[in-house]
Amino acid sequence: MTQLPLRAQLASALGRTAATLSRATGRGDGSVIGGRVGLVLEPDLLRKLARDRRLALVSATNGKTTTTRLITSALQELGDVATNAFGANMPAGHVSALSSAKDAPYGVLEVDEKYLPEVIETTGAGVVVLMNLSRDQMDRAAEIWLLAQKWRRALVARNTHVIANADDPLVAWGASTAARVTWVSVGQPWKEDSWCCPECGGPLDRGGMDYVPPGGHAPGVAVRQADGGVPAAPGSPAGPGGPGGGLAENDWACRECSFRRPAPSWFLDGDTVVDPRGQRWPLDIRLPGRANRANAVVALATAEAFGLPVQRALPRLAEVTSVAGRYTTVEREGRQARLLLAKNPAGWLEAFDVLDPALPVILSVNAQGPDGRDTSWLWDVDYRVLRGRPVYVTGERRLDLALRLDVAEVPFQLTESFGHALAVQPPGKVDVIANYTAFQQIRSEFGRAV
Numbered sequence: 001m002t003q004l005p006l007r008a009q010l011a012s013a014l015g016r017t018a019a020t021l022s023r024a025t026g027r028g029d030g031s032v033i034g035g036r037v038g039l040v041l042e043p044d045l046l047r048k049l050a051r052d053r054r055l056a057l058v059s060a061t062n063g064k065t066t067t068t069r070l071i072t073s074a075l076q077e078l079g080d081v082a083t084n085a086f087g088a089n090m091p092a093g094h095v096s097a098l099s100s101a102k103d104a105p106y107g108v109l110e111v112d113e114k115y116l117p118e119v120i121e122t123t124g125a126g127v128v129v130l131m132n133l134s135r136d137q138m139d140r141a142a143e144i145w146l147l148a149q150k151w152r153r154a155l156v157a158r159n160t161h162v163i164a165n166a167d168d169p170l171v172a173w174g175a176s177t178a179a180r181v182t183w184v185s186v187g188q189p190w191k192e193d194s195w196c197c198p199e200c201g202g203p204l205d206r207g208g209m210d211y212v213p214p215g216g217h218a219p220g221v222a223v224r225q226a227d228g229g230v231p232a233a234p235g236s237p238a239g240p241g242g243p244g245g246g247l248a249e250n251d252w253a254c255r256e257c258s259f260r261r262p263a264p265s266w267f268l269d270g271d272t273v274v275d276p277r278g279q280r281w282p283l284d285i286r287l288p289g290r291a292n293r294a295n296a297v298v299a300l301a302t303a304e305a306f307g308l309p310v311q312r313a314l315p316r317l318a319e320v321t322s323v324a325g326r327y328t329t330v331e332r333e334g335r336q337a338r339l340l341l342a343k344n345p346a347g348w349l350e351a352f353d354v355l356d357p358a359l360p361v362i363l364s365v366n367a368q369g370p371d372g373r374d375t376s377w378l379w380d381v382d383y384r385v386l387r388g389r390p391v392y393v394t395g396e397r398r399l400d401l402a403l404r405l406d407v408a409e410v411p412f413q414l415t416e417s418f419g420h421a422l423a424v425q426p427p428g429k430v431d432v433i434a435n436y437t438a439f440q441q442i443r444s445e446f447g448r449a450v
Contacts, residue, residue, distance in 0.1 A: 065110055
């Protein structure tokens with residue numbers, strides 16, 4: 001790699017020192033402070049550190065930390081990889097990650113959705129991974145349609161290879177201006193933020209619907225009889241003979257313009273990934289749930305963009321068992337607690353997918369700055385899946401969550417702290433779902449297990 005200018009070398013070295021001191025004094029993992037120090041001394045440090053590396057930027061509302069970890073694991077087959085493993089996904093975190101592995105020829109950086117255009121411009125990354133967009137931190141995050149629009153503008157006239165989820169209409173729209181796109185079909189279980197066409201504003205017809213949107217029927221969408229609804233009548237938009245009747249699972253199309261789902265070349269099919277040549281590969285990974293199988297498909301498509309074939313990348317994915325504490329099982333006095341992170345409605349849907357229905361569950365919700373102060377999103381989550389199991393509620397905003405559960409007719413026990421909630425469990429296993437700062441507090445109690 002090209003030698004850094006002297007000023008950049010000094011800024012990088014002092015940033016690493018600050019990060020080391022932060023870890024040594026127990027103030028944090030150093031993944032932010034080191035970058036901040038470096039950027040104060042050399043504002044263009046990120047551009048200089050990114051030069052001559054093959055970089056992938058990973059952005060999404062949910063799953064970007066896990067997917068970043070999976071891609072990193074795969075690319076280690078090719079050589080050293082710089083990455084922001086603990087999720088510091090703004091420029092200071094990127095500087096710290098690249099500085100701490102200054103000789104690594106590859107880099108995989110998780111990027112906050114709002115910062116993606118800036119980071120693309122600064123780093124000139126050759127690969128950009130776009131997975132999903134949904135509501136998050138409602139009091140301070142931009143409207144997600146505006147985020148997709150910013151992605152579109154950032155990718156115009158760039159020699160960038162985009163790996164994008166074709167099943168998410170907002171992602172497809174945001175990626176459609178890129179010069180080269182590899183479309184991946186991994187599903188979109190949370191559809192409540194994409195009923196309207198981002199191109200013209202018209203209604204989208206969706207294939208493979210398997211649940212009713214909160215509050216009733218989505219326009220033109222059939223309702224499952226198992227959910228108490230009735231199937232769409234023949235000739236209706238979602239029934240046989242209507243505009244939506246020919247849509248396969250995960251497919252979507254606008255009724256009023258030509259915008260529709262692009263043809264994917266990678267597919268998630270149950271526990272199998274289908275590559276662009278039609279070959280099927282069993283997804284033998286150790287991270288649980290459908291969402292992580294989807295993340296693995298995206299990781300394999302990204303690895304191939306770097307020239308790494310599936311047969312070499314797939315074994316590397318199986319080595320990942322935990323990601324920054326997610327899915328880790330911690331133990332205290334005979335109680336084994338599995339930690340799950342859920343920051344927004346889409347994330348709760350994914351967490352519910354991996355719950356063990358035979359186990360009690362502890363729910364913890366805060367509303368600090370990194371979480372977003374507005375907890376109204378709790379009303380967008382369907383908590384009825386928790387009926388029939390012991391539920392314990394804690395966290396700084398436990399009363400908000402308690403009211404939501406009461407309305408959903410989910411019995412629960414209110415507890416003062418996570419420690420108390422865990423202490424009242426019988427010896428054995430328990431699942432824990434927490435939002436961001438609540439999750440980090442729990443991790444800290446157990447030494448920030450990774």
